[in-house]
Amino acid sequence: MIAMEDAGFVIGSYVITFAVVGALAWRIVRRGRELAPRVDDADKYWT
Amino acid sequence: MTASLAPESTASRSAGTATHATRLIGIATIVMMAWTAAFGLLFSPADRDQEDAVRIMYVHVPTVWVAYLAFVVTALCSAFYLFRKKHGLGFDRVAGASAEVGVVFMALTLITGMMWGRLTWGVYWQWDARLTTTALLFVSYIGYLAVRGLGGTHHQRAKRSAIVGLLIVIEIPLVHWSVKLWRTLHQEASVMNPNGDVKIDGLMLFSLFIGVIAFTLLYLWLVMHRSRSMAMEDLLEDEGLDEALAARRAEAVAS
Numbered sequence: 001m002i003a004m005e006d007a008g009f010v011i012g013s014y015v016i017t018f019a020v021v022g023a024l025a026w027r028i029v030r031r032g033r034e035l036a037p038r039v040d041d042a043d044k045y046w047t
Numbered sequence: 048m049t050a051s052l053a054p055e056s057t058a059s060r061s062a063g064t065a066t067h068a069t070r071l072i073g074i075a076t077i078v079m080m081a082w083t084a085a086f087g088l089l090f091s092p093a094d095r096d097q098e099d100a101v102r103i104m105y106v107h108v109p110t111v112w113v114a115y116l117a118f119v120v121t122a123l124c125s126a127f128y129l130f131r132k133k134h135g136l137g138f139d140r141v142a143g144a145s146a147e148v149g150v151v152f153m154a155l156t157l158i159t160g161m162m163w164g165r166l167t168w169g170v171y172w173q174w175d176a177r178l179t180t181t182a183l184l185f186v187s188y189i190g191y192l193a194v195r196g197l198g199g200t201h202h203q204r205a206k207r208s209a210i211v212g213l214l215i216v217i218e219i220p221l222v223h224w225s226v227k228l229w230r231t232l233h234q235e236a237s238v239m240n241p242n243g244d245v246k247i248d249g250l251m252l253f254s255l256f257i258g259v260i261a262f263t264l265l266y267l268w269l270v271m272h273r274s275r276s277m278a279m280e281d282l283l284e285d286e287g288l289d290e291a292l293a294a295r296r297a298e299a300v301a302s
Binding site for chain 1: 061062063064065066080084087088098099100102106107110137148151154155158159163165166265268269272273275276278279280282283
């Protein structure tokens with residue numbers, strides 16, 4: 001078990017990291033989904 | 048460049064920027080992230096000196112690794128854009144996407160580093176060489192993103208941001224070796240140090256390795272999606288410009 005005096009900082013660093021990368025991933029995927037219906041597949045090099 | 052964007056177009060339009068490859072990378076990332084949390088918080092042992100504070104290392108080191116990687120990729124793509132005969136905008140988009148992701152990871156490095164510093168040094172921040180150069184690197188790449196946001200054509204954007212990208216990447220060796228060049232509070236690298244010796248072993252090293260793999264996969268996934276969004280943004284911007292020019296010409300003919 002993590003010592004109680006360290007737990008807030010240790011767990012907090014993981015929570016902040018995962019929350020921020022999760023928010024970034026969500027924002028990037030949402031942006032792609034907003035734009036994709038306005039562009040034909042022929043113009044998307046990845047399709 | 049003219050995209051097929053007419054609302055009445057019947058061409059197929061997929062829902063987003065995902066492909067089979069990004070889905071596979073995404074699933075692998077989630078699994079590896081779960082392992083990072085499990086090994087970092089539960090399975091790895093506490094350090095003899097730092098005790099449980101060392102667990103922050105398993106997110107702090109991978110975030111700075113990804114930030115360095117992202118900025119080096121930005122510089123390489125900038126060089127490819129500038130020095131190849133065919134100035135492909137694809138390189139510029141990957142450079143921009145990589146810098147965006149790198150800035151977020153650099154911010155996470157600073158935040159997790161401050162939390163680790165609070166536990167080990169008793170303060171969140173010290174104007175120590177490593178922390179100061181890292182903050183400078185972070186601000187430099189915010190500047191790079193600001194330069195990308197200036198007006199002009201796509202190639203003007205690509206050219207000026209590529210020059211900036213190549214200039215500021217030289218800060219990375221300064222940040223990495225700052226602990227050697229100056230007397231600092233920050234410890235020397237435990238793995239990627241100039242002597243090449245690894246100062247941690249066993250389960251701690253394995254946990255760190257899992258974290259680095261997880262965050263590298265995440266970086267790859269984020270850059271693939273973001274660069275595809277950027278390609279669509281450029282297409283739509285071109286189309287908007289074409290429409291505005293056509294409307295202006297029609298106005299001129301009518302008057």
